[in-house]
Amino acid sequence: MHHKEKHAFEPKIIAFVCTWCTYAGADLAGTSRMQYPANVRVLKFPCTGRIDPVFILKAFQQGADGVLVSGCHPGDCHYIAGNFHARRRFAAFRKLLEFVGVDLGRLQFSWVSAAEGGKWVEMVTDLTERVRGMGPMREFKELGLEEQWSGAIDTPELREAYDSI
Amino acid sequence: MSRIGVFICHCGENISRTVDVERVAAQVGTLPGVAFSTDYKYMCSDPGQGLLKKAIQEQRLSHVVVAACSPRMHEKTFRKAVESAGLNPFLCEMANIREHCSWVHEDRDEATAKAIEIVGMMVERVKKNRVLPTITVPVTKRSLVIGGGIAGIQAALDIADAGHEVVLVEREPSIGGHMAQLSETFPTLDCSQCIMTPKMVDVANHPRIKLYTYAEIEHVEGYIGNFQVTVRKKARSVDEDKCTGCGVCMTKCPVKKIPNKFDQNLGMRPAIYVPFPQAVPNTPVIDRENCTKFKTGKCGVCQKVCGPGAVDYEQEDQLIVEPVGAIVVATGFDLYSIEEKPKGSAIKGYGEFGHGKIPDVIDGMTFERLASASGPTGGKILRPSDGREPKQIVFIQCVGSRAREKGISYCSKICCMYTAKHTMLYHHKVHDGQAYVFFMDARTPGKSYDEFWRRSIEEEEAVYIRGMVSRLYQKGNKIVVMGSDIAVGVQVEIEADMVVLATAVQPQKGADTLAQKLGISYDKYHFYSEAHAKLRPVECATAGIYLAGACQGPKDIPDTVSQASAAAAKVMTLFAKDKLEREPIVARVREAGCVGCFYCQKVCPYGAVEEKEIRDRQGNLVKVVAYVNPGVCGGCGTCQATCPSKSVELDGYTDEQIVAMIESL
Ligand code: SF4
Ligand code: SF4
Numbered sequence: 049m050h051h052k053e054k055h056a057f058e059p060k061i062i063a064f065v066c067t068w069c070t071y072a073g074a075d076l077a078g079t080s081r082m083q084y085p086a087n088v089r090v091l092k093f094p095c096t097g098r099i100d101p102v103f104i105l106k107a108f109q110q111g112a113d114g115v116l117v118s119g120c121h122p123g124d125c126h127y128i129a130g131n132f133h134a135r136r137r138f139a140a141f142r143k144l145l146e147f148v149g150v151d152l153g154r155l156q157f158s159w160v161s162a163a164e165g166g167k168w169v170e171m172v173t174d175l176t177e178r179v180r181g182m183g184p185m186r187e188f189k190e191l192g193l194e195e196q197w198s199g200a201i202d203t204p205e206l207r208e209a210y211d212s213i
Numbered sequence: 214m215s216r217i218g219v220f221i222c223h224c225g226e227n228i229s230r231t232v233d234v235e236r237v238a239a240q241v242g243t244l245p246g247v248a249f250s251t252d253y254k255y256m257c258s259d260p261g262q263g264l265l266k267k268a269i270q271e272q273r274l275s276h277v278v279v280a281a282c283s284p285r286m287h288e289k290t291f292r293k294a295v296e297s298a299g300l301n302p303f304l305c306e307m308a309n310i311r312e313h314c315s316w317v318h319e320d321r322d323e324a325t326a327k328a329i330e331i332v333g334m335m336v337e338r339v340k341k342n343r344v345l346p347t348i349t350v351p352v353t354k355r356s357l358v359i360g361g362g363i364a365g366i367q368a369a370l371d372i373a374d375a376g377h378e379v380v381l382v383e384r385e386p387s388i389g390g391h392m393a394q395l396s397e398t399f400p401t402l403d404c405s406q407c408i409m410t411p412k413m414v415d416v417a418n419h420p421r422i423k424l425y426t427y428a429e430i431e432h433v434e435g436y437i438g439n440f441q442v443t444v445r446k447k448a449r450s451v452d453e454d455k456c457t458g459c460g461v462c463m464t465k466c467p468v469k470k471i472p473n474k475f476d477q478n479l480g481m482r483p484a485i486y487v488p489f490p491q492a493v494p495n496t497p498v499i500d501r502e503n504c505t506k507f508k509t510g511k512c513g514v515c516q517k518v519c520g521p522g523a524v525d526y527e528q529e530d531q532l533i534v535e536p537v538g539a540i541v542v543a544t545g546f547d548l549y550s551i552e553e554k555p556k557g558s559a560i561k562g563y564g565e566f567g568h569g570k571i572p573d574v575i576d577g578m579t580f581e582r583l584a585s586a587s588g589p590t591g592g593k594i595l596r597p598s599d600g601r602e603p604k605q606i607v608f609i610q611c612v613g614s615r616a617r618e619k620g621i622s623y624c625s626k627i628c629c630m631y632t633a634k635h636t637m638l639y640h641h642k643v644h645d646g647q648a649y650v651f652f653m654d655a656r657t658p659g660k661s662y663d664e665f666w667r668r669s670i671e672e673e674e675a676v677y678i679r680g681m682v683s684r685l686y687q688k689g690n691k692i693v694v695m696g697s698d699i700a701v702g703v704q705v706e707i708e709a710d711m712v713v714l715a716t717a718v719q720p721q722k723g724a725d726t727l728a729q730k731l732g733i734s735y736d737k738y739h740f741y742s743e744a745h746a747k748l749r750p751v752e753c754a755t756a757g758i759y760l761a762g763a764c765q766g767p768k769d770i771p772d773t774v775s776q777a778s779a780a781a782a783k784v785m786t787l788f789a790k791d792k793l794e795r796e797p798i799v800a801r802v803r804e805a806g807c808v809g810c811f812y813c814q815k816v817c818p819y820g821a822v823e824e825k826e827i828r829d830r831q832g833n834l835v836k837v838v839a840y841v842n843p844g845v846c847g848g849c850g851t852c853q854a855t856c857p858s859k860s861v862e863l864d865g866y867t868d869e870q871i872v873a874m875i876e877s878l
Contacts, residue, residue, distance in 0.1 A: 062878060067285075068754065075283045078312025086323040089330060089878055090313055091871065092284075094798065097816070098850025098866055106875050120734075123725075126754060127849035128732045128818035137854065169317075211805055 059113035059179040061088040061172070064099045066131070069120035069161045076165030084169045085176040088116070095119065097130025101141040104155065108187070114154045114179035116171065121159040131159075153178055154185055215340050216248035218274040219332060220265055221310075222256035222281035228315040231324040237280065237310075241332045246340055248272055256281050262294040269298040276300075276339040280308035280332045303345040303797070303865060308335040330878065337877040341870045345797040350844050352438040353538035354788045355380065359430060359727070362390020363770060364543035364762025364777040366412050371781030372541075373421040377788055380535045381416065382444055383426045387492035388413055390545055394475060396584035396592070398770060399634040400665035406491065406587060413493040423535075427498055431532060433730050434820065436845065437757030438538045438793045448528040450499035451485070455523035458495035462515035462524060463487070471503050473589075477579040479597060480589030485515045485524075490587065499524075539757050539784040540731065542741060543777065544724060546763035548578055549613040549621065549717035566612065566714055571687050572598040574712045576612075577631055584638045594642050596711055599690065602643055603710030607694045608632045609682050610652040613717030621717050621738065626767035628715035629656045633666045635713060636675035648675045649707055651682050651696050659769070678705060685712065718767040732818075732847075733758055740766045751780045756795075759783050798848040798865040800841040806860035807838040813852035813861050814839060821845035822852065 065071050071092050077084070093099055096119030107115050117138060125131040138157050146152055156175050160168050179185075221238045223229035234252040242250035249272045255261050256279055268274060277300065279291045284307040292302035310328040318324040354377050358369045361383030369379045381388070392398075393413070395405035416422055425444055432443040451462075466483035473480045475488040482488075484504040485497045505512040506526060516524040567574045573596045575583075586592040596603055610632050614625040629652070636648040655677070657663040669675045682696040691708040698705050720739040728735045733753040734742045741764050744752045751759050761777040762768055768776070787793075800813075804827060814822035825840035839861060841852070850863035859868065 060878065062875065071283075072285060075285060075309075075312040078283070078316040081316055083319060084317055086314075086318045086320070086327045089327075089334065090309075091334075091874055093850065093871075094863070094866060095849035095851065097818075098854055098863060100854040100868070103871060103875065106872060107878075110875050110878060112878070123729075124734050125818075125849075126734065127847050127851070128729070130818060130849040130851045133816045133851050133855065213805065 055180055057180060057183060059087055059176060059184070060111055061114045061116060061176055061179065062107040062110075062112040063088050063090045063116040063118065063172070064093060064096075064103060064107075065090060065117075065160075066096050066119035066126070067092055067094055068126035069124065069159070070118040070168065072162035073160040073164045073168045076162065077168045078165075080165050082165060082169045084172045087176045088172050095125065095127045095130035096134035097125075097127060099134060101137060104141070108150070108154075108185055113182075113185045114156070114175050116156045116158075116175055118156075118158045118160045118168075118171070121161055124161065150187060151182065153182060215246045215275045216273060217246050217276045217278060217336055217339060218265075218268050218272060219247055219250040219278045219280065219336065220256055220261075220268075221250070221252040221332070222261070222279065223252065223254045224281060224311055224315075225255065228281070228311050231315045231318060231321050232310055232328045233321065233325040236325055237328050237332060240329045241336060244333060244336050247336060249274060257287050257290055262290070265291070265294050266298040269295065269300055274300070275304065276342060277305040278308055278332060278335045278339050279305065280310045280328065280335070282311040283307075283309045283313070301344040304339065304342050306335045306339045306342065308332045334874045334877045337873040338870050341867065341873050343864070345864055348795050348797045348799070348843055349792045350436075350438050350795055352788060352790060352793055353440075353536050354378075355535075355537045356539045356541060356784050356788075357382065357440070357442050357535065357537040358541045358543060360390070360543035360545055360762070360764070361385075361388030361416075361424075361426065362543060362545045362762065363392040363409065363412075364545060364764075364773045365390070365541070366416055367774050367777035368541045368543060368761050368781045368784075369422055370412065370415055370419065371778050372784050373419050375781070375785050375788075377421065377785070379419075379422045380442075380444070380537060381422055381424050382428050382430060383424070384429055385488065386427045386449070386486075386496075386498040387488050387494070388416060388424070388426060389489075389491075389493065391578070392770060393489065393491070394477075394578060394585070395581050396586070396588070397634065397638060399630045400659070400661045402634070402637070404586070406585070410491045410493075413491070417493045424494070425533075426494060430727060430730055433540075433732070434845075436819075436847070437795070438787070439844065440537050440540060440757065442535045442537055442540070444533045444535060446531040446533060448501075448530050449496065450501065450504075450524065450526055450528050451497050452523045452525050452528070453494065453496050455521045456496045456519075457521055457523075459520065460487075460497070461518050461520070463497060465514050465518045467512065467514060468503055468505060471500065476589045477576075477582045479579065479582055499526075539759065539787050541759045541761055541777075541780045541784060542727075542731065542733070542753075542764055543761040543780075544721045544727065544764040546718045546767065547721050548576055549719050566609065566682070566685055566712070567687070567692075568714060571685075571692060571712075572596075573603070573692060573710065574685070574714065576714050576716045577628065577635065580635055580713045584635070584642070592642070594639060601710070602646070604643065604646050605707065605709045606639055606643075606646060606648050607682075607692075607707055607709040607712045608635060608648065608650040608715065609694075609712065610650065610715045611681075612714040614715075615653065621719070623738065623767070624656060625715075625718040626656070627718065627769045629666065630659070630662060630769065632713075632715050633657075633669040633675070636669045637673045640673040640675070648673075649694075649709075650675055650677045651680060651694075652677060653679070653681065659771070680705075718763060720764055724764065731755065731758055740764065751776055751783055757787065796848065797843075798863065799843045799846040800848070800850065800852050800861050800863045802839045802841055803860045803862065804838045806858050807836075808858050808860070809837045809839070810857065811839060812855050812857065813841075816851045816855045817846075818849060818851065819845050819847045821847070
């Protein structure tokens with residue numbers, strides 16, 4: 049049994065991953081009984097192409113201290129090219145985040161295949177340790193982004209407004 | 214108000230060892246919307262599923278969360294169970310507290326806390342799940358088989374014999390593949406052509422097989438049950454319907470000295486040719502690069518001598534669209550060429566063995582052509598340099614294979630056996646000759662394989678030297694092979710007349726391009742990936758596409774034929790149904806919000822987004838909006854993340870569901 053260190057600050061890490069590669073890679077880490085910090089919560093998407101950058105903002109706003117986005121390696125996308133679109137989108141999004149002053153150390157993009165359980169463990173461990181050192185993320189917590197949610201479009205008022213246009 | 218049922222699995226002890234399942238059940242039981250929560254030893258077992266169904270009915274549950282292993286493992290199981298209890302299967306979600314929690318964290322408090330959060334997240338998500346209708350699509354009961362080697366031939370014959378039409382596409386002018394090139398086959402030493410050519414003829418004569426040779430896959434559209442495949446039939450310059458296969462053109466063609474690839478460039482062929490006498494179809498093709506008519510405009514002899522007037526210099530490539538319901542990929546292998554380093558490849562060449570420089574250093578396939586009765590030497594083992602019989606011959610195994618530093622770390626699987634076979638064929642043909650084999654280990658698992666290998670040593674007198682060759686050079690008309698025998702710890706030096714390299718098995722060139730057209734995945738060596746290494750070895754992750762033979766990994770003939778028949782069986786299983794159910798994870802457009810920018814159309818990898826006109830009652834065009842064809846949509850969700858007006862939504866992964874998950878954390 050390994051000796052558990054106590055840390056003053058335990059960051060919250062949210063991971064957005066695709067089903068086919070990274071989720072499966074994380075499963076493999078499990079079946080191989082590898083160990084990594086318990087800070088990460090995994091949200092599964094069909095494809096990195098589905099991951100809207102707004103989710104990353106939402107995660108930070110919701111109290112995440114670090115965010116991980118990971119999918120299939122370029123060229124291996126289960127949906128042919130979804131991850132290429134994702135890569136472009138996140139390249140632009142990173143710039144934007146940098147511009148508004150978010151420390152990019154809190155945000156990790158990477159490719160983890162279904163065969164790379166070890167790489168998943170390494171990435172989660174590295175990010176957790178890095179963010180632990182950076183301390184809590186405060187910037188976005190107060191930001192109200194509610195009105196931008198398409199989810200909110202489902203309210204009866206908005207629906208009516210839409211339908212009348 | 215939702216009445217959610219949560220079921221926490223112990224998975225024997227796999228989960229309960231580090232996760233306090235009772236505490237999880239108690240804790241999530243207090244969440245708003247949760248009406249029932251319990252834990253059980255094995256949820257996936259029959260009584261576990263029974264418990265789930267009973268609870269759904271007795272507790273009138275509206276949604277279900279099963280906290281257990283990965284959804285990749287049992288999502289289908291539980292969704293089925295939920296369905297049989299009368300709920301829509303998509304109102305059931307799994308929380309992965311095994312692979313993502315109990316197995317990767319040792320601290321019980323930490324793992325329990327994390328499990329509670331994971332389950333809580335799925336509870337919030339499932340609340341927003343909607344009833345999704347089953348989508349059924351018709352099945353086109355025709356199959357495409359790509360590749361006309363033994364794998365493709367076997368699959369095509371099996372499917373056609375079962376009563377379904379098959380379109381068989383082969384890149385070369387004839388079917389037959391590598392097996393047609395071989396002399397004898399291990400472990401029985403039966404003649405390859407004798408067992409292969411009848412099958413080739415069966416393909417040609419089969420009423421339900423449509424054969425395209427000298428053809429390639431241009432484009433693939435569609436999905437399981439409903440693919441549209443565009444085949445490029447390259448211009449043969451010979452009309453297949455008119456040609457009788459008499460072969461006069463080939464004898465009269467003045468260009469005679471073109472190295473024949475089928476004979477590993479040892480034999481020569483004319484510019485109008487069939488690759489080998491037993492070719493199927495027996496229709497020649499003009500190699501336009503070497504034909505004088507195409508190069509200078511003069512000549513035209515073949516057209517003049519052709520009785521039925523089949524030679525057509527004007528013929529052009531044809532694009533033919535074939536609707537099929539299933540695809541078997543059987544594109545086979547190629548041998549690692551050590552003559553030249555493939556450009557831009559991570560794999561480096563083996564200059565040190567002198568292949569390509571020293572004429573009597575050949576590869577295994579060239580040896581096959583020498584040993585073959587129908588080969589360029591009529592089955593005599595002769596040196597390419599001077600036509601003499603080699604009296605000392607050295608075989609080197611694992612050339613390219615199992616060499617991490619060269620970029621190929623896998624074992625090519627067939628070389629141990631074919632090298633043993635080569636030593637036997639050599640000994641049968643050159644009685645006073647001596648064969649030496651440099652090898653790392655002998656890998657001979659397989660029915661009657663080890664016996665065969667031992668026979669090459671015990672009865673056919675091959676000398677096996679455990680160790681690798683360090684250096685090899687030409688000295689006079691000999692090749693000096695220097696290596697070490699690590700079993701006895703001495704250096705050995707052999708003056709050989711000929712050296713045969715067992716070069717690595719690699720996927721066919723262009724395997725990656727084809728994979729991209731098909732939307733299937735491949736590994737770092739470009740071998741195609743199966744859906745599951747153990748449980749779904751012939752299916753691709755892309756539904757409706759199956760694998761056969763060495764395109765998936767190095768394989769010998771028995772394994773290839775087995776897999777081809779297995780792939781055919783999968784196709785028949787698919788064709789046993791008239792309609793298919795597909796996962797209803799597809800995108801839908803909210804027409805009211807759509808502004809018709811069609812960004813979604815630009816990013817959709819499946820071309821699923823169409824244009825739809827919205828008209829008012831008078832028939833005036835109001836606007837053009839996007840429409841997602843649910844049959845074509847692959848369900849990636851790229852459109853949703855791209856849509857600037859948030860007007861397209863992926864069922865099962867809506868913004869609402871994802872935001873609910875994030876907010877629960
Ligand atoms: S991206 Fe959105 S708004 Fe633009 S056409 Fe597609 S659905 Fe309509
Ligand atoms: S989810 Fe959208 S982008 Fe993906 S295949 Fe369907 S329509 Fe195309």
